[in-house]
Amino acid sequence: MPSQIVSLVVNGERREFIAAPGATLLACLRESLGLIAAKRGCAQGACGTCTVLVDGRPEAACLVAVETVADGSVRTLEGVTSGGELDEVQSAFIDCFATQCGFCTSGMIMVAEALLDRNPDPSEDDVIEAISGNVCRCTGYRPIVIAIMEAARRRREQAVPR
Amino acid sequence: MAKLRGRGHASVNYPTGMNLGGDPSQALIHATTTGTFVVSLSSVDLGQGIKTIAAQCAAETLGLPIGNVLVDTADTDTGPHCMGTFASRGSHRVGNAVIMAAAEARGVMLEVAAEELEVDAADLETDGTGFIMVKGAQDRRIHVTDLALAAHFKHGRTISGRGVYLKEPSAPVPETGEMDPDSCQAHACTVAVVEVDDETGVVEVLELFNTYEVGRALNPAMATQQVEGGAWMGVSHALFETTEPYYPVRDHGPRDFAGYLMPGPADLPIQHSLLLERPAANGPYGAKGIGEMTANAPIPAIANAIFDACGVRLTSMPFTPERVLRGLDALRMEEPC
Structure with a gap:
């Protein structure tokens, strides 16, 4: 399978990027979109430090293949702060x-x-x-x-x- | 079958730092053009808070707001030497080095202020908000930003200082064995209240009472969190964590977070913590190190509480349900029928 363009709404903004097959949501957020608040801890869903919200649900981004949430809505810690104000x-x-x-x-x-x-x-x-x-x-x-x-x-x- | 409640205590004395061939740390400090004092260190902050403590020590000694201090721990290749953040030594060694560097920088700061204000440097004081002023004449003053600009562009001075703290090597006296291996010792006592289920062997820690004599709590919030976070690690060592559960046989050892047991937020005991302060003569503003010791006392306190609850004396960690049940079985075998 070739790499493909994936589209996501990230923190309210539509973002498109190229993802290799099986690439994790976490890797795409950190490496393709430069959103590094979600951390890579255990990389097996056991520590929770990579948690982001996918369509409002908390998910371990290290376990989510990005193509399974294509066109979905993702919220990261960067999207919690609005206009420079902490929530x-x-x-x-x-x-x-x-x-x-x-x-x-x-x-x-x-x-x-x-x-x-x-x-x-x-x-x-x-x-x-x-x-x-x-x-x-x-x-x-x-x-x-x-x-x-x-x-x-x-x-x-x-x-x-x- | 019952849940048996017990209480136990344990105490610890813990050395600050070490002296294997001498134990030094260094600090350099300089003012930027706008009056930010940069503290350069090689000491690493891995979450324990040495950057905060170093900034507090610098600000207190300089007589400036903490916002005027920037701590740079960027590079162990190019920074001033530090032995490292281990042996519960960081606050003590680095704090002392920073105080020494900041005192020298403060001296230069007051010299330049004396020139600007045309007074004697000995007649100057800092107000803690950023001004250097003449004692008893508060309108005769200069802000550190203007002072730093003047130092750089008018007087050609560096407002800077060097600091080092060296714990010298201490060899034992052959006749007596006497030596001075550390700089000071912190002391602590923990009381643990546990409940032991004599049917399942599960031990639950209900409450911990922590008392720590820390010399001086430079940052009481951070010191309390070190005590309570460390106690959590102690509970974890006592009841859950092991890499080799059937040592020396290496079977069933965990390989990752999924298999490595740790207490979660639902396994929390209620903690009551108290800091006592008896300043150490050689500590930075009297502080001693309490990095590692915080995980120590809870473990024997829990072992003693288990003994108090059900009579089982456990000497190997962790105190798993299996070990508790085997201990209870052994006690029953001893009992006359």
Whole structure:
């Protein structure tokens, strides 16, 4: 099979690039589109640091063959920031000190985005379940759980008209 | 069959740095034309936060905002020498070197300010917001940006400094064995509360109480996270992680993240952490190293808590359900019928 042109909507913008057969979504994001927030950790779907949203669902981009999501919509950490402003999840991660070495952070933020998109008022158990596919080796997870709860609270407050 | 609760504790004294043939780190600092102080280091930040600590030490010594400090750890080929970030030595060795370099740079900064303000350098102080001013006459002042411009383009001065911290080699005294292998020691105690299921052998860590004597917590948020993140690693070593579960037989060893067991966010104990500060005379602003020790005390504390809960004394990590159940079986064999 030859390489082919693949079209994706990435962070709201249509992007086209050439992909070899079987190329992973992660490789295409990082190498063809220069979007390097999603990290390559285990490359077998076990660590979660490559997580991006595909049509709103969190996916391990290292396991997704890019042609299987052609013409789909992909959201990466780069698309979370709008107009240079950090969103509630990102700023809560900073304020709650939910990052240490930072290698898991982009994946953690993306699963948090997916969680809050479908459940604006999650319980702590909901948060723990949402991040249970993402490995953090530094923080002991607690600051991350607190940050996501705080982000949910901030987002709910903004949604309520005063 | 029951879930048995137990509590155990363990303490640790941990050395800061080492002295194998001498243990040095160096730092260089210079001001750019606009008054940013660049701290050049070869010390690597792999997430432990040495760049933050180095910036704090430089800003505190210079008397400038931390935003005026840029830490550059770019290249171990071209940067000033560092032995490396290991042995819980980074904050202590590098912090001291940065303080020494920043003190020299501060001296030059005040000399140039003295020329600009036409006063004696000894009469100057920094206000911590970026101004150098005459003591007792706050309107007689110059901002570090204007000062750096003047140094470069008017006075032909470099505002710079050199720093080194060397822990000298220490050979043992032959008669007594006495020696000084480290610079200072940090101390800690952990209390673990566990629950042991005597039917499945599963051990759950419910709570950890961590107390750390750290000399001086240069950054309390980072120090607390090191304590709690390290404790998580300790729990992981105690209950989950091994590369050779049936050592010395190498069967069933994990080969990747999918097979290598680690506690996830649902296995979290509640942690209570306390930092105690007894400044070390030779530490940067009194700080000691607490890098590695944070994973140590939780492991024996958990072993002791398991013993307290069910009487099983485990001496090999990890404390797997299989080992707990074998221990319980052995206890039952000892019991008279």
